[in-house]
Ligand SMILES: O=C[C@H](O)[C@H](O)COP(=O)(O)O
């Protein structure tokens with residue numbers, strides 16, 4: 001890990017409650033000042049956001065592909081992945097817009113490691129000040145490579161530390177029903193994908209799209225860490241992400257048609273991304289290729305509602321248990337991922353099929 005190069009943030013320790021411990025974190029403004037964006041990078045991120053929005057608006061018929069590690073635990077490996085991805089992105093750019101998953105917060109079904117922003121040393125020391133700095137710096141480096149950055153927004157208070165870097169954000173299956181996350185999404189510049197619920201239901205994601213498109217007044221924290229009332233304008237760039245539910249895939253033509261119908265009936269433009277992982281792959285990372293090729297076939301048969309796909313990939317395939325000190329480089333410590341070679345091959349094949357307009 002590249003700890004030494006990250007600005008150190010002083011964290012005072014306070015203890016007000018007998019049952020908990022408190023540590024002061026830097027404000028978003030302090031972290032942004034330590035890790036600023038120059039005018040060139042800001043312009044680049046604006047262009048990255050516009051590229052994603054153009055696909056969602058139907059002004060660009062390229063396939064949106066959000067891919068990368070299930071979670072970031074080693075910024076060095078993530079940056080190596082990003083460098084490879086940036087090279088590939090150029091070669092498929094005529095048919096595919098790549099966006100890198102830089103997931104620094106992980107929702108857990110019960111308990112478990114919650115991501116780089118929470119526990120960057122992977123040892124339960126929960127050095128969140130350092131985790132936030134590492135996360136922001138990594139996202140900045142990746143955006144500077146020319147790759148739009150995607151993340152899952154889990155803790156609304158964490159969003160101001162990096163939302164200026166994001167081109168795409170997920171609200172996950174476990175939080176799509178949350179009013180607080182819908183409010184957050186309604187004020188973002190980034191496009192937002194709402195996942196279907198863990199039981200496979202798409203209704204909550206449809207409700208979420210409505211709520212996020214609407215202006216909202218909500219409690220929030222400003223860049224100086226003060227509580228504020230934020231009034232949002234509503235986010236017109238949202239879409240639904242089909243990720244399957246309870247081990248049942250929902251990327252097949254019947255499920256996609258049902259989702260499209262439900263969105264139309266709710267007065268929404270059907271814009272659907274298929275997450276090739278999670279329940280759609282029945283948690284077998286190798287099945288992601290089949291899912292992607294199936295989605296591509298549906299698109300090539302004329303289903304323009306399928307605007308994108310999501311893949312979980314890392315430098316090396318599979319996953320490993322979190323044993324600090326005994327970790328293999330470039331292997332996921334959360335869900336299993338496709339390895340680089342398989343991902344590279346799959347995306348080149350996908351781009352070729354889109355170029356030829358045929359499933360061969
Ligand atoms: O994408 C990752 C996981 O599926 C999600 O964070 C839930 O993980 P868990 O069930 O291992 O807690």
Ligand SMILES: C=C(OP(=O)(O)O)C(=O)O
Nearest residue numbers: 070172173174195243278
């Ligand atoms: C947690 C994730 O997905 P979901 O919310 O679909 O479980 C993820 O994409 O990392």
